[in-house]
Amino acid sequence: MRVSTKGRYGLRVLLDIALHQQDRPVALRDIAERQDISQKYIWQVVSPLKAAGLLNTVRGAQGGCLLARDPDQITMLEVVEILEGPVALLDCLKDEALCRRSSACSTQMAWRKVTKAMRKAMGEVTLKKLMRWQNECEENSSSSYVI
Numbered sequence: 001m002r003v004s005t006k007g008r009y010g011l012r013v014l015l016d017i018a019l020h021q022q023d024r025p026v027a028l029r030d031i032a033e034r035q036d037i038s039q040k041y042i043w044q045v046v047s048p049l050k051a052a053g054l055l056n057t058v059r060g061a062q063g064g065c066l067l068a069r070d071p072d073q074i075t076m077l078e079v080v081e082i083l084e085g086p087v088a089l090l091d092c093l094k095d096e097a098l099c100r101r102s103s104a105c106s107t108q109m110a111w112r113k114v115t116k117a118m119r120k121a122m123g124e125v126t127l128k129k130l131m132r133w134q135n136e137c138e139e140n141s142s143s144s145y146v147i
Helices: 005-020 028-035 039-051 076-084 106-124 127-143
Strands: 055-058 064-067
Touching: 005 028, 005 039, 005 064, 005 076, 005 127, 028 039, 028 064, 039 055, 039 076, 076 106
Parallel strands: none
Antiparallel strands: 055 064
16 A cells, blocks of 8 residues: 555645634635645645544635644544545455455455554554654654754
């Protein structure tokens, strides 16, 4: 399984909103500038996240995006599945009809177990954790500055 740009950018956009919303909408142009992503592409990410109930949008001069749920209630797994579809290492784990050998495939059990572990790990990463990790990254990068 490979997470595309859409999945990676979706997580970055949500993290940016979580870090900057402070009870007011975050403008897409500001997200685009901070994340170095075009506004047009951000809309392609925001639309499905809004449809899935993760974001609210506000129109107008002071408009932008707000999280629709608390950051500790939004997981990496949920975001990736909204933007990419079901998370599985092999297509036959999503749909056994794709492989004529699936009913007699001993390796499929191993792939299923690894996929389950990956999904569990992704489900444990929340936006709240990403916010904490981002703050730690910023603290570490500023404390290592040497003149």
